[in-house]
Amino acid sequence: MSSNRLRSIVPMFGGGTQYIETLDAILDFVEAHQPTSDELVGWHRGSFPNVSSRDSIMRRASYLQQVGFLHQANDHWELGDAGREYIEQGDMATLLRIMCDRNVGLRSLLYALVAGPMTLAEVSDQQLDTHPELGWSRGETDMATQRVNWLRSMGLVEKRGNEYALTEDGLQFTESAVEEWADSDWTPSVNDAGMSAGTYEATVHARTVDPEFRATVLSRHNRTCPISGVDHPGLLDVAHILSWSDYPDHRADLSNVLALSKTHHAAFDRELFTIDRDYRLRVNPEFETESDVLQRTIIDRDGERISIPEESLKPQYVTQHNAPLEWV
Structure with missing residues (x-):
């Protein structure tokens, strides 16, 4: 596991519970076409209503590259090591491991939710208290929202009123992760x-x-x-x-x-x-x-x-x- 994990988690187009569907569609397109950046931008514009900003599209492509899902070579995009692994395995457990491996705070948020549902403000505070290196402002909930939505898209968290709670799948993950992730080299x-x-x-x-x-x-x-x-x-x-x-x-x-x-x-x-x-x-x-x-x-x-x-x-x-x- 890399100790140089990402502090910013970027949302996907398509809605707060559709991040994984969007990720799957991007990986399928890239695997089939090895597009240029212009072609990747064009595909996004044709696939998602009201998405036109090249900067916004490329920010998401850059994030997927940092996670390892995508790789850019000579202005052509192809699958990265994590993207190939996820497509080959085709299961949510692989995706979750990749996301937890590369992003600060996802596992600790799941652990915190074992104790009970949390509002976005509580999620934000929990992430900052446990991971001060995240560095966002107290009271800010945008980054907390992205973390919650990635976990919701993976079926690990669900929204209940204005709170977020673990699903049964999320609970099962936390029960096993505390031992399975013991060899993590993450340093607070x-x-x-x-x-x-x-x-x-x-x-x-x-x-x-x-x-x-x-x-x-x-x-x-x-x-x-x-x-x-x-x-x-x-x-x-x-x-x-x-x-x-x-x-x-x-x-x-x-x-x-x-x-x-x-x-x-x-x-x-x-x-x-x-x-x-x-x-x-x-x-x-x-x-x-x-x-x-x-x-x-x-x-x-x-x-x-x-x-x-x-x-x-x-x-x-x-x-x-x-x-x-x-x-x-």
Whole structure:
């Protein structure tokens, strides 16, 4: 996967839910005719009502070239590597992988939507919070609209009133992507190289998560461990309430995860402490330590309400996690 991904996602002609139909038509035309730029412009003008601007048409062709769908050689257009792969495979999974591989933010938006439907303003804020390198202005929704429309065209997102929600296909993708995309080399644009690490220590063995999922979780929790106050991204883990190994369907569920320091994540996995439905810290009475840090951040805070976003965890997940713990 390229780490130099595109920050701007360009819309296709034909309407907000027709991007893929338009993409397919362009690729079919280019494969059959290897057109010049003039011929490609002429085809667009003949195929889409009210489309006449050469600059607008060529901006879309340039975007498809950057993604890898098209390639220009001696003023003739042909299929690029991604275009040939997509046509040969002919499935939406291939297209989705290509788009996520080349465009910043599509995966993290899908992860965010697992937690619930979002308005365009919320989509815009989520993208900027997780990917500050996007750089658009707060309150701007044009770029958020293009991201949503690409995902709608792929059948992963649907519009419900003024909100956008995952479809069943979108949910299935996020459930598998958090592990399948774990080897992504994407590095968030922050002043901390440690943020890019996707691997964290677990109770039994090391496991790896998609760096975009990790970045989404850390952004949602203000990049701070609510137990220890650690706010260095390289020292934070994604901690699952319902365990990664026992509940694979909830691995990419944002309402099942916390951002914890590596030490406090290990303590949580070893059931030395937990949190209850009211977000109060509950400490295992058998937990003894001579560490000033653990005494101050865990034992001395027994019964204290920790600071995490309201409704960020599903109460039933917390109840299910705590059910075997006799001391809760």
